[in-house]
Amino acid sequence: MKRDATGRVLNDNIQSGSCSSARYVGSSSPKSLQFFVRYSGGNTQVIHANTDDAVEYVHEKITKKTKIPVAEQGYYSIQKDAQLQLVARLRSTKHPKAWQLVNKLVSAIGSLCRGEYRGANTIVVDDVKLFIKMSSLYIATAVGHNQVFVDGGAAAALVMLFVSPITGNKECAQEAIQLFLPPLNSATIESLSHSAPIILEFCQLLYSKTSQDNQLYISCLNTLGEILAITVIRNVGSEHAKGTVANLGLSAFASELGGKVIKGLESYDVRNFIAFFYPLCKIIENGELGEMGLLPICLTDLLNCYNVERSKLHVVFLEMLGKIIECLKTMEISVGKSRGKTDSFRTQQGQYLCILKTLYTLSKLYEGAEENVLFVLRSRKVALNTLILDSRRSDNHRWILEHKDLTTSESRRHLTMMLLPEVKGDGHLFEMLIDREQLLAESFEYISKANVKDLRYGRLFMEFKNEVATGHGVLRGWFCAVCQAICNPQNALYLACPDDKRRFFPNPASDVNTLHLNYFHFCGRVIALSLVYKVQIGILLDRTFFLQLAGKTVSLEDVRDADPLFYSSCKKILEMDTDLLDSDALGLTFFSEIEKLGSRTIVELLPEGSSIALNSKNRVEYVNLLIQHRFVTSVSHQVKKFAQGFSEILGSTDLLAFFFRSLEHEDLDWMLHGSDKAICVEDWKAHTEYNGCKRTDNHIIWFWKIVEGMSDEQRRVLLFFWTSVKYLPVEGFGGLQSRLYIYNKSHNSYEQLPSARTCFYRLCLPRYKSEAITQKSLLIITQEHLSCSFGMG
Incomplete structure (x- = not known):
């Protein structure tokens, strides 16, 4: 038994058996002792004694109260600050071999603590190994065996050995205790949950006997935290997990660690507290400690x-x-x-x-x-x-x-x-060799047929046929090019918003392409990968498309960009005078027409919808059904395939809707397209460094002067030539993965055009003799149809 802060006796939930245990509890009198003796059937007796009473006298009092003979009561020592002082068992108790081994172990430890038998250190380690082997043979008896180890005082004895000043005792105890810290990657859930009580006992005893930065204590604490995470967080509700936390008294331990966190919020490692906190919360949430649901906060009388x-x-x-x-x-x-x-x-x-x-x-x-x-x-x-x-x-x-x-x-x-996978520098290479003339078709073959693990955990590496450039710069260029090709109207996969040609949504008539659903799956993979590689691809998803990916409802205001005429017509219906609408002036019923390849198909919005006239009472339903059909139902298969491809890169279908719900639509715009602002030359300069030249050199001064005089589109082409980045992140040049560099090689001919190592954001700028020659060279490379030809990757 032990007491809480109010002095009440609290139940330790020790498994009952044909044994008895006695725990010392101090009292208010400096010479008075109390022993709470629990034995078979859960019965408890209180034994009163004085600090100067002989041990034999205490044995006799226990015999008188419990009828357990003195000869069957074992002990190793009595100290005021020890919790488990006396252990007694009957010959009929469960797990007699475990008790016999524990008694032998405690006796050997007692010899070491008294300095009587130096050879006992080998016996201690061997007996611990034997005990662990015995417990692991039969899962059904492991709980009982481990409880014997705790109740029999072996854990307390090992900790006493650890703090013993006698040479060699500490090392012996440390070796023995570490045997209970299992390799978590190979242990079963059952064995981990069964070992938790012993490790907790070590944690509590080591904490009371040593400092909190003691390495053995920290090892035990960390192991216990990991065990709890495995057995409780991942297996809440299983028989092996139930009770692992509830019966350990972890709330006191979590409270103690929480107090340390509070005292040293900036310096104390909060992980130890969390290791105990989360399993405890899980148990509470699942009602395994009694009450269910939310409880009122009471500040005056918490208990x-x-x-x-x-x-x-x-x-x-x-x-x-x-x-x-x-x-x-x-x-x-x-x-x-x-x-x-x-x-x-x-x-x-x-x-x-x-x-x-x-x-x-x-x-x-x-x-x-x-x-x-x-x-x-x-x-x-x-x-x-x-x-x-x-x-x-x-x-x-x-x-x-x-x-x-x-x-x-x-x-x-x-x-x-951070929900997306991370590109690993040492990941397996997924190589692509693509002909620019067959960009979309060959990219589709590579990406759609790839094992998703190669895309998630590997590294994309590509080059274009008959071009020397390779590396990240070429990969960035490929992302932009293939996404533009996907959205090309000639491929009939997507429709562009009339007032924003960068913004796209699935084409309801995309089935004119027999492989259209496969291409939507491919597109989902590519766009997810572009986010993984942090490439702004220059296209945007329309709001109706975004909302469906987020699992949200599409409303009238959401379709404004996708189809302004449709939006305007629906607004007029909703705002039309009631009498005029009820007069059937519009002549509308609950059906819609779909045009595909020049032919029209009638689709009823409700059963027998062609016979249901539009009026003031059903116009809201009519508009909602039109929206649902036009932007949701008619493209549901396309959206589903896109979502499947995106989810494969994300790693979880369940995570898809959460990913998109976590963002505002504008957030995704900035992730996919980047900044809409004109390129700021001053920001460009601030993020550029020089190698082999200085910012005060004439050809560098001329270079920046010419860039300042360029149109925004020319600057974007120059930036793309330099870095394979045409669309800057919303943070500007500071959002790029690296600073930019201008370098000069002494052997460069003044007649050469600039060249670039887009992989490293490097521009090789020859030392031109005049501003006019510099301008002529830059004019050549800012012609967009040539901007991909000089980069070296």
Whole structure:
């Protein structure tokens, strides 16, 4: 038994069996001791003793109370700060071999602690190995065996051995304890959940006996956290997972670690706290600790409001929320003053995001708490978005995307990009050799038939036939070219919005191409890959297309760009005078006409729709059905195939709608197309460095003067020649993956044209003798039909 802060006796939930255990509990009197002895059937007896009583006297009192003979009561020592002091078992107890081995182990450890038998260190390690082997042979008895190890005092004895000052004892204990830290990649869920109580016992004992930075303690703590993540988070509801957390008293441990986080929010590693926190929350959410649903927040009497587990976590929640508010305030001030981000600042940011996620998760357990957390985040959006922009791919911050009002466009784009796979520098090469004259057909063959794993985890490498250029620059150029080809009206796959020819939506008549659905699948893969490789491809998805990918409903206002005439007609119907509409002046019924290859097909919007006249009462339904048919039903197969291709690169069909819902439509525009602003020459200069020349050289001065005099389209062609980037990110040149370079080689002929290494953003500019010669050379390469011919990749 043990006591909580109020002095009440709390149940340890130790598995009952034909055994008894005695735990020492201090009392208010300095000379008074109490032993709570529990034995067969769950019965408990209280034994009173004094600190100067002999051990034999305590044995006799236990015999008198429990009828257990003194000869069957074993012990190794009694210390005031030890939890498990006496262990007794009956000959009829379960797992007698386990008890026998544990008693032998405890006895050997006692010899080592007393310095009596130096050879016992080998016995200790061998006995631990034997015990682990015994427990692992039969899963059905593993729980009982492990409980014997704890109840028999072996865990406590090993920790006492670890802190023993006698030479060699610490090393022996460390070797033995580490045997209980299993290789997680090869262990079963059952074996992990069964080993959790022993490792928790080590954690608690080591924490009370050593410092919190002790490496053995940290190893045990980390292992226990990983075990809990595996057995609880991934297997909530399974028989092996149930009780793993509920019976371990983790709330006290999580509260203790939470207190450390609160005291050292910037410096304490929050991962240890999280390792215990999330499994505990999962158990609470699933009702395995009793009460279900949200509970009211009571600030005056937490223990009377709800169970102990929730009350302890609630105290941590309140204190941690108050501390993080102050930290975010301080951070906003420091962000405004700081010119750069130090390593310590980045570490601090990572800590803050983890803590905010923890608070958000915990807030869902208490009525009204979630809104409190969201209110804090809304009031500290500057700090939150600063944290987001410096977050790493390894972090899971999907919870933030569920609340788009907390984020800026830049933050949303950053978080959704991390949902996509990362290009690995050492990934397997997926090579393509494509003829420019057969760009779309050959690209389709490569991408549509590729194993999705090669696209997700490999690296795209391509070159055009009869061209020497290779590398990332050529790949960027290919993305732009193939996406433009996909949307070419001649291929009948997409329709362009009348007032914005960059914006496209699926063509309802795309089935004129027998392979049209395969091409939509191919297109989904290509556009997802363009996002993975961070290439602005120069095309946009219409809002009706975007909303369907996000799993949202398309309304009248959403179709304005796709078909302005259709939009105008529907608006007139909705706004038309009631009497005029009811007079059947329009002569409309619930059907629609589809034109394909010059022929018209009638489609009824409702059963027998051609006989249902449009009137003022059904006009809203009529317009909604028209929209549904025109922009959803008629292209549902095309959208489904596109979504399938996109999902394959994303890695999950379930993640697709979340990906698009996490973005505003304008966010996706900037990701696919980049900035609409004219190219700023000053920004260009600021992000350009020089090799073999200086910015003050004549030919460099002439170069920038000529660029300043170019049209925006000429600048884009020059930029494309230089980098294979025609559309800048919304952040401008600062959003590119590298700075730009102008370099000069001494052997370059003055008569040569500039050349580029687009892969490295390098422009080789000869030292021309005059501004006129410089201008003539640049004029040649800014002719768009020549801009792809000089790059070297």
